[in-house]
Amino acid sequence: MKSLVLAVCVILVSACDSSSGPNGSWKVGKDNSAVYVFIEENDSTDDRIYKGRVYSVVDESVIFEGNFDYSRHTPIDYSNSEIYMNWDGERLYLNDNSFLKAVR
Numbered sequence: 265m266k267s268l269v270l271a272v273c274v275i276l277v278s279a280c281d282s283s284s285g286p287n288g289s290w291k292v293g294k295d296n297s298a299v300y301v302f303i304e305e306n307d308s309t310d311d312r313i314y315k316g317r318v319y320s321v322v323d324e325s326v327i328f329e330g331n332f333d334y335s336r337h338t339p340i341d342y343s344n345s346e347i348y349m350n351w352d353g354e355r356l357y358l359n360d361n362s363f364l365k366a367v368r
Contacts, residue, residue, distance in 0.1 A: 332364035
């Protein structure tokens with residue numbers, strides 16, 4: 265019986281701390297600053313432009329949808345969720361001190 269209760273608790277805790285979000289997005293940031301992010305290639309010929317969406321973790325509503333301008337001139341592995349660190353409402357910071365800036 266204790267094993268069953270423990271298993272249910274583990275499942276519930278895992279569900280509450282989901283790292284995947286709507287439409288293939290992944291969780292970025294921690295605590296109150298966390299969001300779900302989905303980034304992909306843009307059809308643009310400019311290698312610095314990517315497109316994507318940022319969702320609220322609370323209700324999964326779209327916070328931003330559109331183009332992102334990369335701060336460097338080298339391509340990024342945009343599908344690697346490990347490179348994204350934080351969203352400040354305008355910039356999506358990457359683990360190499362670069363960022364993707366929302367183009368509004």
